[in-house]
Amino acid sequence: MPRPKRTPGQAHPFLKWAGGKTQLLPDLISRLPPGIATGEITRYVEPFIGGGALFFALHEHHTIEESYLSDVNCELTLCYSVIQKDTEALIERLDHLKSAYYQRDEEERKAFYYEIRDSFNRQLSEISFDGYNPDWITRAAWIIFLNRTCFNGLFRVNRSGGFNVPFGKYKNPDILNAENLRNVAKLLAETTIRQGDFTGCRDVVDEKTFVYFDPPYRPLNEKTAVFTSYAKDGFDEDDQIRLAEFFRELDRTGAKVMLSNSDPKNTDPDDCFFDDLYSGFTIERVPATRMINSNGAGRGAINELIITNYRSSER
Numbered sequence: 538m539p540r541p542k543r544t545p546g547q548a549h550p551f552l553k554w555a556g557g558k559t560q561l562l563p564d565l566i567s568r569l570p571p572g573i574a575t576g577e578i579t580r581y582v583e584p585f586i587g588g589g590a591l592f593f594a595l596h597e598h599h600t601i602e603e604s605y606l607s608d609v610n611c612e613l614t615l616c617y618s619v620i621q622k623d624t625e626a627l628i629e630r631l632d633h634l635k636s637a638y639y640q641r642d643e644e645e646r647k648a649f650y651y652e653i654r655d656s657f658n659r660q661l662s663e664i665s666f667d668g669y670n671p672d673w674i675t676r677a678a679w680i681i682f683l684n685r686t687c688f689n690g691l692f693r694v695n696r697s698g699g700f701n702v703p704f705g706k707y708k709n710p711d712i713l714n715a716e717n718l719r720n721v722a723k724l725l726a727e728t729t730i731r732q733g734d735f736t737g738c739r740d741v742v743d744e745k746t747f748v749y750f751d752p753p754y755r756p757l758n759e760k761t762a763v764f765t766s767y768a769k770d771g772f773d774e775d776d777q778i779r780l781a782e783f784f785r786e787l788d789r790t791g792a793k794v795m796l797s798n799s800d801p802k803n804t805d806p807d808d809c810f811f812d813d814l815y816s817g818f819t820i821e822r823v824p825a826t827r828m829i830n831s832n833g834a835g836r837g838a839i840n841e842l843i844i845t846n847y848r849s850s851e852r
Contacts, residue, residue, distance in 0.1 A: 547593070547597050547720065548593045548596070548597075548717060548720035548721045548723070548724045549590075549593050549717060549720075550588035550589055550590055550593065551616075551620070551681065551714070551717060551718060551721055552588050552613075552616065552680075552681065552684050552690075552692070553588070553684055553685065553689075553690025554587045554588030554690075554692065555689075555690075555691050555692065555693075557587060557588040557590055558587075558588070558590040558591055558751060558797065559588075559590045560825060560826060561797065561823070561825055561841065562590055562591065562594050564823045564843060565591050565594075565749075565795070565797070565843065566591075566594060566595075566598075567849065568795065568821075568843055568845060568849045569595070569599075569747070569795075569849065570747055570793035570795075570845075570847050570849065571849065572745075572747070572793060573595070573599050573601075573747060574599065576600070577745065578601075578745055578746065578747045578793065579601065579602040579603060579745045579746075580601070580602065580603040580604070580605065580741065580742075580743075580745055580746040580747070581595060581601045581603070581604045581605070581746075581747055581749075582604075582605045582606075582738050582741060582742060582746055582747070582748045582749070583604075583605070583606050583607075583748070583749050583750075583751070584607050584608070584735035584737070584738045584748070584750060585608055585735060585750060585751045585752050585753075586606040586607065586608045586613065586614075586617065587608070587613070587751060589606070589617075591749055591751070592604065592606065593721075593724070596724055603727070603728075603729075604727070604728040604729070605728070605729045605731070605738060605741050606728055606729070606730050606731075607730070607731040607732065607733055607735070607737055607738060608732065609732070609733060609734055609735070610692075610732075611666040611732045612676075612680055612692070613692070614730055614731065614732040615666065615673050615676060615677060615680070615732075616677045616680050616681065617725065617730050618669060618673065618730050619673050619674055619676075619677035620677070620718055620721050620722050620725060621722060621725040621726065621728070621730060622669060623673075623674050624718055624719055624721075624722040626674045627674055627677055627678055627681075627718065628713065628715045628718055628719075630674060630675060630678035631678050631681060631682065631712060631713040631715075632713055632715075634653070634678060634679075634682045634712060634713075635682075635712040635713045637649065638650075638682075638686065638710075638712060643706070646686075646704075647704045647706075650683070650686050650687070650704045650705075651704065653679055653682060653683060654683055654700060656679065657676070657679045657680070657683060657700055658699040658700055660672070660676060661698055661699065664676060666732065680692075681712070681713075682712055683700060683702070685707075685710045685711055685712045686704070686705050686707065686710045686712065687702040687703065687704065687705045688702055688703045688704065688705045688706075689702075689705070690705075729741075735750065735752070735780060735783065736779075736783055739783075739786075739787075742787050742790055742792045743790055743791065743792065744790060744791030744792060746790075746792040746793070747792070747793045747794075747795070748787055748792055748793070748794045748795070749794075749795045749796075749797075750780065750784065750794070750795070750796040750797070751796075751797050752772060752776070752777070752780055752796075752798065753771075753772040754798055754799040755774065755777055755798060755799050755801065755810065755811075756799070757799055757801065757803055757804050757839075774810075777798075777810075777814070778814065780796075781814040781815060784796060784815070784818075784844075784846070788818075788846045793845070793846065793847050794845065794846045795843065795844070795845045796815075796842075796843075796844045796845075797841060797842060797843050797844075798811060798841070798842045798844070799841060799842070800822055800839070800840040800841055800842050802822075802840070803839045803840055811842055811844070815844045818844055818845065818846050819844065819845045819846070819847070819848050820842060820843075820844050821842070821843045821844075821845075822840040822841070822842060823840065823841055823842075823843055824838055824839070824840060824841075825838070825839060825840065825841040826838060826839075
């Protein structure tokens with residue numbers, strides 16, 4: 538199924554995010570609850586916002602009165618907050634970084650990348666994530682710069698919270714897309730952004746809410762486990778179980794809930810981890826392309842899971 542085309546003025550993800558849902562969008566969009574189109578659903582909630590592909594695509598085609606975005610990754614929610622509150626200041630800082638980067642040759646660019654990465658990691662012990670402040674603007678610019686110039690566009694941190702992705706060697710990285718940042722800001726103007734655990738959305742979920750969960754995927758094997766380190770505390774099987782319990786809790790509120798994850802049966806036909814966790818709900822397997830693998834030859838077609846507490850009337 539082809540990816541939806543972007544139209545002028547449409548906001549789209551401003552970060553390259555491991556596990557991003559751009560390629561899965563047609564499958565997700567076709568499985569939206571009917572209440573989205575009829576206006577019965579008035580609130581959208583996404584507690585693992587990541588790159589926000591579904592959030593942006595949903596608002597391109599449907600009118601949603603309220604949106605609630607959150608993530609445990611404080612760097613990520615900082616970025617969204619800065620775009621929401623200080624877009625032009627962020628664009629100015631990114632423009633400086635872009636100019637400084639492009640006037641260097643490859644070796645100088647590499648040194649500049651590590652200089653910014655070191656500054657970013659040193660600032661971690663000094664910056665406060667508790668309340669919005671001007672330091673967030675510089676940090677957001679660094680995050681976007683590092684994301685656009687690092688290897689594979691990964692956001693990966695070590696147990697101390699330090700960004701540890703190496704230089705990417707791209708010839709013409711898209712460091713600044715001012716038009717898109719302004720489009721994103723317009724969309725975020727009426728959006729609530731919070732940092733924290735996925736259960737923090739409980740107070741905004743009711744029968745008029747659509748919730749989309751896109752957690753760090755359960756690794757298919759030990760080699761892919763490294764790519765799930767989007768937050769210093771990780772997301773293990775106990776968290777997956779806790780999320781399934783929360784999925785059932787939200788189901789009891791009357792909300793429409795969708796979740797995506799990896800399909801363990803790609804590597805072990807007898808692994809029923811998610812089939813058991815979400816027994817009683819609609820579990821569908823859809824083809825996807827593995828986009829994250831240390832070996833480029835290993836990027837191929839696999840199945841992913843889309844789990845809902847409803848069945849779309851469109852299919």
